Amino acid sequence: xxxxxxxxxxxxxxxxxxxxxxxxxxDLKEAIALLTWPRKISEYIDKMPKLQVIQTxxxxxxxxxxxxxxxxxxIFSNAGAYALPVAxxxxxxxxxxxxxxxxxxxxxxxxxxxxxxxILGGGGIGSEIAxxxxxxxxxxxxxxxxxxxxxxxxDERYALDKxxxxxxxxxxxxxxxxxxxxxxxILNYQRLSKIKDKAILVNxxxxxxxxxxDIIKILxxxxxxxxxxxxxWRVNGVENFNSELWNIENFAGTLHIAGGYASTEVLExxxxxxxENLSKFLKEGKAENEVKISDYM
Amino acid sequence: xxxxxxxxxxxxxxxxxxxxxxxxxxDLKEAIALLTWPRKISEYIDKMPKLQVIQTxxxxxxxxxxxxxxxxxxIFSNAGAYALPVAxxxxxxxxxxxxxxxxxxxxxxxxxxxxxxxILGGGGIGSEIAxxxxxxxxxxxxxxxxxxxxxxxxDERYALDKxxxxxxxxxxxxxxxxxxxxxxxILNYQRLSKIKDKAILVNxxxxxxxxxxDIIKILxxxxxxxxxxxxxWRVNGVENFNSELWNIENFAGTLHIAGGYASTEVLExxxxxxxENLSKFLKEGKAENEVKISDYM
Numbered sequence: 001x002x003x004x005x006x007x008x009x010x011x012x013x014x015x016x017x018x019x020x021x022x023x024x025x026x027d028l029k030e031a032i033a034l035l036t037w038p039r040k041i042s043e044y045i046d047k048m049p050k051l052q053v054i055q056t057x058x059x060x061x062x063x064x065x066x067x068x069x070x071x072x073x074x075i076f077s078n079a080g081a082y083a084l085p086v087a088x089x090x091x092x093x094x095x096x097x098x099x100x101x102x103x104x105x106x107x108x109x110x111x112x113x114x115x116x117x118x119i120l121g122g123g124g125i126g127s128e129i130a131x132x133x134x135x136x137x138x139x140x141x142x143x144x145x146x147x148x149x150x151x152x153x154x155d156e157r158y159a160l161d162k163x164x165x166x167x168x169x170x171x172x173x174x175x176x177x178x179x180x181x182x183x184x185x186i187l188n189y190q191r192l193s194k195i196k197d198k199a200i201l202v203n204x205x206x207x208x209x210x211x212x213x214d215i216i217k218i219l220x221x222x223x224x225x226x227x228x229x230x231x232x233w234r235v236n237g238v239e240n241f242n243s244e245l246w247n248i249e250n251f252a253g254t255l256h257i258a259g260g261y262a263s264t265e266v267l268e269x270x271x272x273x274x275x276e277n278l279s280k281f282l283k284e285g286k287a288e289n290e291v292k293i294s295d296y297m
Numbered sequence: 298x299x300x301x302x303x304x305x306x307x308x309x310x311x312x313x314x315x316x317x318x319x320x321x322x323x324d325l326k327e328a329i330a331l332l333t334w335p336r337k338i339s340e341y342i343d344k345m346p347k348l349q350v351i352q353t354x355x356x357x358x359x360x361x362x363x364x365x366x367x368x369x370x371x372i373f374s375n376a377g378a379y380a381l382p383v384a385x386x387x388x389x390x391x392x393x394x395x396x397x398x399x400x401x402x403x404x405x406x407x408x409x410x411x412x413x414x415x416i417l418g419g420g421g422i423g424s425e426i427a428x429x430x431x432x433x434x435x436x437x438x439x440x441x442x443x444x445x446x447x448x449x450x451x452d453e454r455y456a457l458d459k460x461x462x463x464x465x466x467x468x469x470x471x472x473x474x475x476x477x478x479x480x481x482x483i484l485n486y487q488r489l490s491k492i493k494d495k496a497i498l499v500n501x502x503x504x505x506x507x508x509x510x511d512i513i514k515i516l517x518x519x520x521x522x523x524x525x526x527x528x529x530w531r532v533n534g535v536e537n538f539n540s541e542l543w544n545i546e547n548f549a550g551t552l553h554i555a556g557g558y559a560s561t562e563v564l565e566x567x568x569x570x571x572x573e574n575l576s577k578f579l580k581e582g583k584a585e586n587e588v589k590i591s592d593y594m
Contacts, residue, residue, distance in 0.1 A: 084408075084410055085406060085408060088392065088395070088396070088408065088409055088410065088434070089396045089406065091388075091392055091433075092392035092393060092395060092396035092398050093396075093398060095385065095388055095389035095392050095393070096389060096392070096393040096398040096399070098385070098389065099385070099386045099389035099390075099551060099554070099555075100551060100554065100558075101389050101390060101393040101398065101399075101525075101549055101550075101551055102393070102398075102399055102549050102550060102551075103551070104543070104550075104552070105552065106552050106554050106558050106559070107554075107558070107559075108558060108559040108560060109382060109386070109554055109555075109556075109557045109558045109559065109560045109563070110560070111381075111382060111385065111557065111560060111562055111563060112385055113381055113385065131433075132433045132434070135432035135433050136388075136428075136429045136432050136433015136434065137385070137429070137433065228398075246401070252398055252399050253398075253399060253401075254396060254397060254398055254399075254400070255401070255402065255403050257396070257397065257403050257404075257406055258396075258406075259406075260406045260408065261397075261403050261404070261405060261406045262403070262404075262405035262406065263405060263406045263407070263408060265408055266406070266408060
């Protein structure tokens with residue numbers, strides 16, 4: 001038996017048989033698989049002695065209570081399920097800045113067509129951004145990443161150690177980086193200083209990959225640079241959307257909604273992807289996005 | 298001899314020999330062609346007895362002083378020269394609205410991928426919008442126009458009399474219509490009422506194709522509709538950017554800058570296009586965008 005903590009769309013239930021309502025204690029005792037959000041795992045885990053696999057609806061698994069999960073239980077994330085909305089959102093920030101939307105005064109219009117976009121991160125989000133940039137706006141695509149999910153989408157590909165050389169070449173820079181030891185504060189004052197005039201920088205990765213005081217300093221010093229972000233810096237573990245950035249003219253922001261906030265369409269598509277992946281695991285014994293607990297513990 | 302009222306970029310001067318500085322009264326007497334902005338024609342026209350052709354840098358020719366121009370002088374506009382920046386700008390408004398950029402609160406994210414876009418107007422701007430919509434965002438393209446410059450870019454094409462049937466089918470509607478008897482106030486309350494929930498309407502055509510009080514009414518009645526515009530309504534012949542729209546939550550705007558405001562790049566590219574067209578006329582005796590004076594007098 002497979003249990004879902006959330007009601008699934010019909011299309012998802014055509015993929016695998018799931019009990020997604022009226023779940024009893026008996027059901028939980030017998031179930032071998034759980035579809036859920038990371039924050040709900042704690043409610044279920046102790047009641048499911050036969051559990052073999054957890055598939056999350058979320059792309060991120062930071063909130064999984066790893067210490068409570070028996071070592072034989074496999075965990076799969078839903079990485080990539082929100083890549084398309086995030087990529088559209090990145091272009092929302094880019095174009096809003098380029099075209100001075102809602103500025104209530106006339107500011108110089110920046111053109112995208114034919115320009116160079118530097119994408120930091122070559123995963124699902126970076127790939128979707130590359131597609132829109134090339135097909136929609138005829139841009140040249142440079143990627144910087146440890147690995148590329150779709151290398152063919154990038155005109156040039158480099159590792160992170162080439163960032164200092166490449167950052168000054170781009171007209172648009174999109175940060176989709178995950179947060180880790182290598183990326184923490186990677187966009188500091190010294191690197192931000194190399195960005196060329198009239199460039200646009202957008203962050204849909206993690207706030208802390210950019211040094212907040214450094215981006216504020218550089219935006220004040222160089223009004224032709226424009227910066228947009230969907231992600232902010234954590235204070236005591238909680239993302240803090242109050243930032244001095246909101247008072248800066250050459251800034252645009254949203255409150256961490258790029259993944260398709262309140263969109264039934266995005267949620268249903270993510271649930272379907274989760275069911276497809278779990279179904280693959282149950283049939284073939286392997287699937288995408290297996291979480292390495294050692295990355296988190 | 299060819300005279301330009303403006304200094305041209307080098308690339309333009311490689312196309313045709315133009316005198317674009319230190320122009321003397323003698324030069325004007327001999328010149329057969331004039332490259333200029335409509336508003337500057339009056340300064341030149343009386344001094345150029347041998348003038349055969351005027352090529353404007355602007356796409357629009359409303360401001361040409363037609364009554365002062367001898368009937369043997371041909372006039373060519375630069376229609377299409379700003380189509381690409383306007384199309385990018387339209388997507389700036391669309392995505393800014395779809396993604397709630399700068400709202401400082403979380404609002405529902407609307408997705409573009411796979412949706413239906415209805416483009417009113419099949420000229421240069423409509424064509425460029427169709428390209429971005431299809432190639433960048435995988436949208437289905439419906440066009441409404443008297444004629445289509447690039448019919449192959451549209452999945453379905455209709456005349457203006459089908460607007461009532463089609464307006465309710467679209468997720469995104471972009472108005473690129475010119476202003477004439479047929480289009481004045483075409484988007485009135487009755488038609489706007491047919492737009493479906495959670496749709497986005499953007500105007501990069503002319504303000505007066507939409508009835509201002511009607512769009513304000515409908516935006517207040519239906520908060521899930523989102524409206525953006527670059528063009529406003531004229532008061533005594535002057536576009537008036539003060540509108541009650543700015544106080545409405547589900548609105549985004551810019552002050553008629555879609556054509557690439559203050560962009561050297563756009564201006565130079567437009568000047569090059571003007572020179573190419575004039576060169577074509579001088580070599581072949583015909584060129585694109587010949588202005589029919591009867592349309593304006």
